[in-house]
Structure formats: C-alpha cells, structure tokens
Amino acid sequence: MLRAHPVEAIRAAERPLIEAAAAAGDPDAVMRRAASGVAHHTAALLRRRTGGVYGRSVMLLVGSGDNGGDALYSGAVLRGRGCRVEAVLLDPERVHGRALQALRGAGGRVAAAGTGTDSSTPDVVIDGVVGLAGSGPLREPAAATVAALAGAGVPFVAVDLPSGVDADTGTVHEAHVRADVTVTFGALRRAHLLASPTCGRVEVVDIGLADMGSEPLTVLRPDPAEVGRAWPVPGPDDDKYTQGVVAVRAGSARFPGAAVLCASAAVAATSGMVRYVGSGSTDVLAGRPEVVCHPSVAEAGTAQAWVVGPGAGTGTEAVADIDAILARGRPTVLDADALTCVAGHPVVLRSASAPVLLTPHAGEFDRLTGGRDRTDRSGALRRYVADLRDRGIPATVLLKGRVTLVDDGETTWSIDPGSSWAATAGSGDVLSGVAGALLANGLGCGGEVAWPAVAAAVAHGEAARVAAGRTGGAGAPIGAGDLLRALPSAISALRGA
Ligand SMILES: NC(=O)C1=CN([C@@H]2O[C@H](COP(=O)(O)OP(=O)(O)OC[C@H]3O[C@@H](n4cnc5c(N)ncnc54)[C@H](O)[C@@H]3O)[C@@H](O)[C@H]2O)[C@@H](O)CC1
Numbered sequence: 368m369l370r371a372h373p374v375e376a377i378r379a380a381e382r383p384l385i386e387a388a389a390a391a392g393d394p395d396a397v398m399r400r401a402a403s404g405v406a407h408h409t410a411a412l413l414r415r416r417t418g419g420v421y422g423r424s425v426m427l428l429v430g431s432g433d434n435g436g437d438a439l440y441s442g443a444v445l446r447g448r449g450c451r452v453e454a455v456l457l458d459p460e461r462v463h464g465r466a467l468q469a470l471r472g473a474g475g476r477v478a479a480a481g482t483g484t485d486s487s488t489p490d491v492v493i494d495g496v497v498g499l500a501g502s503g504p505l506r507e508p509a510a511a512t513v514a515a516l517a518g519a520g521v522p523f524v525a526v527d528l529p530s531g532v533d534a535d536t537g538t539v540h541e542a543h544v545r546a547d548v549t550v551t552f553g554a555l556r557r558a559h560l561l562a563s564p565t566c567g568r569v570e571v572v573d574i575g576l577a578d579m580g581s582e583p584l585t586v587l588r589p590d591p592a593e594v595g596r597a598w599p600v601p602g603p604d605d606d607k608y609t610q611g612v613v614a615v616r617a618g619s620a621r622f623p624g625a626a627v628l629c630a631s632a633a634v635a636a637t638s639g640m641v642r643y644v645g646s647g648s649t650d651v652l653a654g655r656p657e658v659v660c661h662p663s664v665a666e667a668g669t670a671q672a673w674v675v676g677p678g679a680g681t682g683t684e685a686v687a688d689i690d691a692i693l694a695r696g697r698p699t700v701l702d703a704d705a706l707t708c709v710a711g712h713p714v715v716l717r718s719a720s721a722p723v724l725l726t727p728h729a730g731e732f733d734r735l736t737g738g739r740d741r742t743d744r745s746g747a748l749r750r751y752v753a754d755l756r757d758r759g760i761p762a763t764v765l766l767k768g769r770v771t772l773v774d775d776g777e778t779t780w781s782i783d784p785g786s787s788w789a790a791t792a793g794s795g796d797v798l799s800g801v802a803g804a805l806l807a808n809g810l811g812c813g814g815e816v817a818w819p820a821v822a823a824a825v826a827h828g829e830a831a832r833v834a835a836g837r838t839g840g841a842g843a844p845i846g847a848g849d850l851l852r853a854l855p856s857a858i859s860a861l862r863g864a
C-alpha cells in the first residue's frame with residue numbers, strides 16, 4: 368500500500384534533516400541528495416529514450432524557490448556525465464545562488480527566460496518551476512515556455528511535483544506540466560496519488576527521511592496483491608449462502624442492459640448467490656441463468672447486501688424501492704439512478720441503518736452536492752461524507768473517474784488503473800455489481816465498506832486493462848461487456864499478483 372502525505376507533514380518531517388545539515392555547515396546537503404536523485408532518474412529516461420546520456424541536451428526550467436535549486440544542482444550532476452545543460456531562469460532576480468554557482472562551475476549554460484536560449488530542442492526538460500510551495504496555474508513566462516516544449520514532444524522530468532499541480536488537493540490547473548517522470552523526496556505528496564496521470568511514473572528518492580505514519584489527510588493507494596489476497600475464496604465448509612447473497616435492483620424498459628451488466632458482474636465477483644429484482648429478468652436469465660429473480664423488493668428472499676440504481680429509474684416507484692431496500696437494514700450500494708433519487712429526496716437516506724456505499728460519477732456527485740468545490744475533488748468528497756455522517760448516515764462514497772476515490776470519513780483511498788479504457792458506457796454498472804457482491808461477502812480487512820469498494824475499483828481497473836489488452840500490442844477500445852467478461856481473468860491475475 369502506498370501512502371501520500373500533506374505538505375505540512377512533509378515539511379515537518381524534513382525540518383530536522385535540513386536543520387542538521389545547516390548545523391553541520393552544509394545547508395544544501397539535503398538539496399544535493401535530492402538533486403542527485405533527479406539526475407539519476409533523468410539519466411535513466413535519457414537512456415530509455417535516446418540510448419545514452421553523454422552528449423544529450425538537458426533544459427532546466429528554474430523557478431525562484433528550492434525546487435529551482437534542486438533542478439540547478441541536478442543539472443550540475445548531469446553536466447558531469449557529459450550532458451549539455453542549459454538553465455532557463457524564470458525569475459533571474461530570485462534564484463538559488465549556490466545552486467546556480469554549482470551549475471556554472473560545472474560548465475552549464477544559463478539564460479533568462481525569453482532571451483537567447485539554445486535554439487535546438489532539448490532531449491529532456493527538468494521542471495524545477497515550483498514544488499511544494501506552488502499554488503495556482505503556471506505563471507508567465509513559465510506557462511508559454513512549457514507549452515512550447517510540450518508541443519514539441521519533449522519529455523518532462525518534474526522535480527518533486529509537476530508544476531501547476533497543487534501538492535495537497537492534486538488540482539491540475541489549466542497551465543501545468545504533464546510529467547513523464549516525477550522525482551520526489553522521502554515520501555509521496557497527496558498529489559502523487561490524486562493526480563497520478565499528470566505525474567507519470569513517480570520515483571521516490573531516499574533523502575534520509577524517517578518513516579511517516581498515517582493521519583486523516585494521508586491518501587492511500589491499495590496494493591493489487593493485497594486486494595488479490597483478500598478476494599473471497601470459498602472454503603471447504605462454504606455453500607451458496609455462507610459466501611453472502613447479493614440482491615440487485617436494476618434495469619428498466621428503457622435501460623435493460625444495466626440489469627444484465629450489474630447482475631452478471633455480481634455473479635462474476637464471488638461465488639454464492641445473486642438475486643435480481645426488476646423488469647429485466649428475461650434478459651438477465653438469458654445471460655446468467657443462475658441468477659434468482661423475484662417480482663418485487665418485498666418478495667425477494669434474504670440478502671446480505673443490496674445494489675440499487677443502475678438503469679432503475681427515478682420516479683416515485685424507484686424512490687419507494689430505495690426506501691424499502693434501506694429499511695431491510697443490510698449494507699447497500701446506491702448507484703446511478705438511485706443517486707439521482709437521493710439528490711432529489713435526500714430524506715430517503717434516513718432509512719439507512721446499515722452502511723451505505725454511494726458510487727457517483729462526477730455529474731452525479733455534482734447533483735448530490737450542488738456542484739461545490741469542483742477543483743478540490745478529494746476535499747469536496749471528504750466534506751460530503753462528513754455531512755452525511757453528521758446526519759447519522761453511515762456512508763462511504765466512491766467517486767468515479769480515471770482516479771477513483773473512496774472516502775469513509777476517515778481515510779481517502781485512490782485507485783488509478785493506469786489507463787482510461789474503462790471510460791465506457793455501462794462500465795459503472797459492472798462496478799456496482801462487483802462492489803455489492805464483495806459487500807455481501809463481508810470482505811473487510813480495511814473497514815466496513817471502504818475496503819469492498821476499494822477492491823471493486825481495483826478489480827474493475829484490472830478488468831479494463833485485461834480487456835483492452837486482449838488483442839496484444841497497444842490495446843484497443845472496449846465496451847462494458849468486454850470489461851465484464853474480463854473480470855474472471857482480472858480477479859485471477861490479482862490473486863496471483
Ligand atoms: N523542504 C525540504 O526539505 C526540501 C525541499 N526540496 C525542494 O524544495 C521545494 C520547495 O521549495 P520552496 O519552499 O522554496 O518552494 P517552491 O520552490 O516550491 O516555490 C517557491 C516559489 O515559487 C513561486 N510560485 C508559486 N506558485 C507558482 C506558480 N504557479 N508559477 C510560478 N511560480 C510560482 C513562488 O512565488 C515562490 O517564489 C520542494 O518542492 C523540493 O523540490 C528538496 O531540496 C528536498 C528537501
């Protein structure tokens with residue numbers, strides 16, 4: 368499991384190291400260690416991209432703080448390895464003096480932004496514009512310089528964080544660096560897990576930082592192997608009931624497919640039994656004859672967990688069904704149309720005495736929250752969960768997207784499947800089916816509902832990867848049906864990870 372920390376915690380952990388270095392008369396010792404890590408990973412990128420290091424050209428984008436200092440010291444190291452290094456100073460009046468001297472001493476070229484820079488396109492850019500102290504989008508002249516280099520296809524190595532990405536919220540501002548590699552120091556920052564697609568491959572350099580624990584603002588990323596180990600496996604004494612029965616209320620005349628995708632995903636996720644309530648029994652049974660269908664919520668037999676919502680409608684009947692399901696007092700996944708019902712009738716959640724898992728996409732989340740705080744996704748999520756919990760609703764929320772977040776009011780989990788192939792119609796129905804099955808099974812090594820939600824998101828992402836890669840090569844677009852069919856291979860891969 369990876370942990371990513373808020374800036375305040377990082378700064379507090381670094382302080383003793385920096386003070387010790389200063390007391391020993393070498394105030395830049397930590398910075399030079401960090402910089403040699405940046406140089407090491409930049410050299411590795413150059414080798415991968417160009418087959419070597421010697422003679423390659425490196426451009427440093429140097430801001431006014433210590434992030435720029437790291438870039439300058441790393442340039443000095445790369446100069447020592449035979450690179451041509453040019454530093455572009457974004458604010459020549461405010462630059463880390465000793466680091467600049469080190470670069471000059473090593474034979475690096477220095478220019479102010481917009482004046483007489485080397486005209487050839489560099490092999491790599493080191494982004495030392497701004498790091499932990501950054502806020503807001505890249506400012507000029509950094510924004511225009513970055514846009515031109517990115518447009519020319521030059522790879523970026525970000526020092527600490529891609530500039531233009533907020534360290535704590537992970538907000539990616541319009542003007543920002545998209546990094547191929549991000550080299551950070553001692554421990555991950557929250558943005559590394561909240562904005563992982565913008566950070567590229569994240570490398571953590573050891574600077575002698577003591578191990579950091581968790582606190583409420585720490586973001587966690589699950590280890591796929593851990594999810595695989597926790598996946599429910601029937602034992603010798605198990606039967607179809609002991610593994611947890613999940614009931615699915617999904618589908619409508621307008622959306623028959625949602626019923627098939629959701630119920631079939633529940634069947635694929637664990638052994639045991641799946642019940643179905645809705646208008647789609649014929650279609651569900653055509654694909655999955657093992658599903659047990661019931662004419663209404665009231666007539667459904669016992670289930671250890673429920674899923675309600677995919678394609679299930681938003682009328683008064685749908686709201687009444689949600690109410691009836693919650694009144695059964697079992698853990699329940701509320702997805703899709705059920706979330707629209709909750710947004711319109713928040714009072715319906717009052718019937719929830721057992722844990723509920725809400726699984727909105729961005730639009731549904733806006734509907735639930737009135738569209739507040741679009742820029743600080745994880746903060747808005749934490750506040751929404753806290754609101755629900757303050758109202759006595761035992762809620763966990765899974766916010767979908769390329770980076771899926773799960774928050775139970777105490778912990779934020781982040782899942783990034785590494786590609787966006789899962790962004791396809793109906794794939795959310797598959798996710799809620801998997802989550803419901805895991806909830807019914809009582810999977811719970813990391814919390815009552817958060818862990819099944821996290822495990823479902825991991826398996827969903829892995830299924831997308833398997834499905835998109837089924838043809839080999841670079842991968843191909845998938846539909847939700849492909850993702851569904853890939854679930855068994857994905858679960859098997861996780862269990863073998
Ligand atoms: N604190 C530590 O212990 C260590 C820090 N290190 C480096 O130091 C960095 C933090 O340095 P600083 O605290 O000096 O701060 P930064 O270098 O992150 O930023 C400070 C400067 O950036 C400017 N700035 C802020 N937002 C901007 C934007 N959007 N566009 C352009 N400029 C902007 C500010 O005006 C300020 O002058 C870390 O990210 C890391 O790279 C490393 O040397 C390792 C050790």
Ligand SMILES: Nc1ncnc2c1ncn2[C@@H]1O[C@H](COP(=O)(O)OP(=O)(O)O)[C@@H](O)[C@H]1O
Pocket residue numbers: 703728766767768769770771784786787788789790791792793794795796797798827
């Ligand atoms: N850009 C993306 N990259 C990867 N996965 C994504 C992306 N956008 C959405 N997803 C995932 O795809 C699924 C889509 O769910 P949802 O929006 O509810 O679709 P639907 O309602 O069509 O089923 C979710 O699991 C979500 O996390």
Ligand SMILES: [K+]
Pocket residue numbers: 434494495496497498525526527528529530
């Ligand atoms: K940076």
